[in-house]
Amino acid sequence: MKNQTVRMISLNGIIAALYLALTIVVAPFSSGAIQFRISESLNHLIIFDKRLKWGITAGVILYNLLYSNILDVLFGGLQTFIALSLTAYFGKYFPKIWQKMVLNIVFFSVSMCLIAWMLFITLKLPFWGTYFTTALSEAIIMTLSAPVMYYIGNIVKMKLN
Amino acid sequence: MNKLILGRYIPGNSIIHHMDPRAKLISSFYFIGIIFLCNNWQSYLGMFLFTMLVIFLSKVKVGFFIKGVRPLIWLILFTVTLQILFTSGGTVYFHWGIISITEFGLTNGIFIFCRFVLIIFMSTLLTLTTPPLALSDAIESILRPLAVIHFPAHEVSLMLSIALRFVPTLMDETEKIMNAQRARGVDFSEGSLIQKMKAVIPLLIPLFVSSFNRAEELATAMEARGYQGGVGRTKYRVLSWQFTDTLALVCMGVLTLILVYLRA
Numbered sequence: 001m002k003n004q005t006v007r008m009i010s011l012n013g014i015i016a017a018l019y020l021a022l023t024i025v026v027a028p029f030s031s032g033a034i035q036f037r038i039s040e041s042l043n044h045l046i047i048f049d050k051r052l053k054w055g056i057t058a059g060v061i062l063y064n065l066l067y068s069n070i071l072d073v074l075f076g077g078l079q080t081f082i083a084l085s086l087t088a089y090f091g092k093y094f095p096k097i098w099q100k101m102v103l104n105i106v107f108f109s110v111s112m113c114l115i116a117w118m119l120f121i122t123l124k125l126p127f128w129g130t131y132f133t134t135a136l137s138e139a140i141i142m143t144l145s146a147p148v149m150y151y152i153g154n155i156v157k158m159k160l161n
Numbered sequence: 162m163n164k165l166i167l168g169r170y171i172p173g174n175s176i177i178h179h180m181d182p183r184a185k186l187i188s189s190f191y192f193i194g195i196i197f198l199c200n201n202w203q204s205y206l207g208m209f210l211f212t213m214l215v216i217f218l219s220k221v222k223v224g225f226f227i228k229g230v231r232p233l234i235w236l237i238l239f240t241v242t243l244q245i246l247f248t249s250g251g252t253v254y255f256h257w258g259i260i261s262i263t264e265f266g267l268t269n270g271i272f273i274f275c276r277f278v279l280i281i282f283m284s285t286l287l288t289l290t291t292p293p294l295a296l297s298d299a300i301e302s303i304l305r306p307l308a309v310i311h312f313p314a315h316e317v318s319l320m321l322s323i324a325l326r327f328v329p330t331l332m333d334e335t336e337k338i339m340n341a342q343r344a345r346g347v348d349f350s351e352g353s354l355i356q357k358m359k360a361v362i363p364l365l366i367p368l369f370v371s372s373f374n375r376a377e378e379l380a381t382a383m384e385a386r387g388y389q390g391g392v393g394r395t396k397y398r399v400l401s402w403q404f405t406d407t408l409a410l411v412c413m414g415v416l417t418l419i420l421v422y423l424r425a
Contacts, residue, residue, distance in 0.1 A: 011380070013321070069285075122276060124269065159373040159377070
């Protein structure tokens with residue numbers, strides 16, 4: 001029987017590395033003024049095991065620490081962690097995978113208010129306009145990536161069991 | 162292959178390079194906090210001079226810092242333009258329909274530009290002068306007191322170290338899979354959003370399978386070497402707090418007092 005703690009540390013570490021690798025190597029998709037990072041699809045991993053929230057959050061924090069700025073480390077990390085924790089907590093009330101995915105998309109889109117607030121206090125960008133565009137872009141990329149992650153989920157579940 | 166170098170660290174021999182990563186991390190976060198105290202040109206000038214002094218001490222070329230601003234330049238310019246054109250108050254210099262260039266608009270625009278550029282400069286300084294692994298060690302050390310509320314500080318730090326170790330490997334693997342799929346005719350850059358999403362399926366599936374296998378192998382290797390958690394473990398890289406680190410924090414305190422004095 002493998003030690004679950006060791007297994008989870010290594011898996012979370014690799015997921016954080018995967019987040020960085022995908023963000024750095026795969027060019028963001030762009031549609032009009034909005035850009036989508038493919039690594040955002042990793043947010044759906046929380047559905048298959050709530051302990052993976054550490055790896056996903058670490059990926060966001062490390063990327064922002066190494067390639068972006070400190071405000072993004074704070075607000076981006078916090079937004080991801082809050083959304084993942086909410087999905088992990090409320091996900092148990094929704095038995096089906098697709099329901100959990102919808103819940104995750106809603107939490108990630110709603111929690112973009114933190115990013116909008118960050119842009120409001122630093123750049124004085126209009127809060128509601130920024131909130132709408134950032135939440136919309138998050139909802140679009142997470143909705144588009146949901147079917148892909150639903151499929152990948154079978155691999156994840158197989159490896160985690 | 163240049164992209165495979167992780168982070169933006171530039172090795173050097175300056176006082177900033179030799180500082181403890183914990184002091185650099187705390188000072189950087191603190192700097193971002195106190196920049197919001199600035200509300201007039203004197204206080205922004207004070208912060209600008211302080212930033213320039215630190216950049217000078219780091220002996221890193223200013224060009225690297227300007228490179229750090231470049232990815233965000235359109236967002237900054239967009240915001241500044243919005244501020245300049247739509248903020249009212251003070252002397253009106255130009256007016257046409259709903260657009261007006263006013264004294265307050267210009268001042269606000271310039272202040273926002275300065276604030277954001279200074280935040281980026283300070284963040285860039287941290288990553289240019291600190292190796293990624295030292296940053297991960299610093300995070301562990303700073304989070305360690307949280308162990309009293311059962312926060313898994315050691316586990317989080319180990320996870321960050323594993324992540325940093327495997328980023329170049331996974332980047333290499335991502336590139337290889339992308340090239341292999343390109344050779345089979347997959348186009349990652351063309352088409353609608355849905356087509357692009359479909360194109361990443363042949364990338365994500367092999368990448369996930371190999372990453373999970375890698376995590377499994379790593380866990381087995383850690384167990385085989387007797388990894389038992391953080392208690393009683395010694396470290397290969399030991400952080401040492403020097404006089405210059407304390408001095409740096411004192412300087413941040415003095416800077417705060419100066420800002421409080423300078424602000425309107």
